[in-house]
Amino acid sequence: MLANMATSLVKHKRITTTLAKAKALRQYVEPLITKSKNDTTHSRRIVFSYLQDKEAVTILFREISEKVANRPGGYTRIIKLENRLGDNAEMAFIELVDYNEVYRKDGVAAERKSTRRRGGKKKSGAEAAATTAVEEVAEEPKAETQDEPVAEVASEQEAADVEEAATETEETPKEEEKEKED
Structure with a gap:
């Protein structure tokens, strides 16, 4: 079950599950992401033995390892949701930290850094028209x-x-x- 959930997390970057499964998945997938930083045949084979999915291993070593290269750990984030209606189980979604645009510091800072001064940087046509109207x-x-x-x-x-x-x-x-x- 954890291998399937880890594969889904790598492919989709975010999955919704119960809180207990999300916490177990975090302990399962974070060492695999750490292994993906060292792209060798040995580490690929170890990760493949855990995931059992060639496509997920390829995504992990090509895309995810590049984004987490400078991060010392803490590759996933668990956010609690409302309880499930049927059995009242605590629900949460687990996601890869570097793939969420809402919580990124540089994305938010870029949006907030708009000034009302004239001049400065040249903007594209649509941005300039919107700015002048404002x-x-x-x-x-x-x-x-x-x-x-x-x-x-x-x-x-x-x-x-x-x-x-x-x-x-x-x-x-x-x-x-x-x-x-x-």
């Missing part, structure tokens, strides 16, 4: 210094800057053409 909503008239809101003044200044840049680029070729004619 910024325009955020910059609605907080305080009106004159008859115009702050957002409209900023857009007029940007439009003037763009027009100046366009006229500068257009004037230089015309001046060069006049010099060539003389």
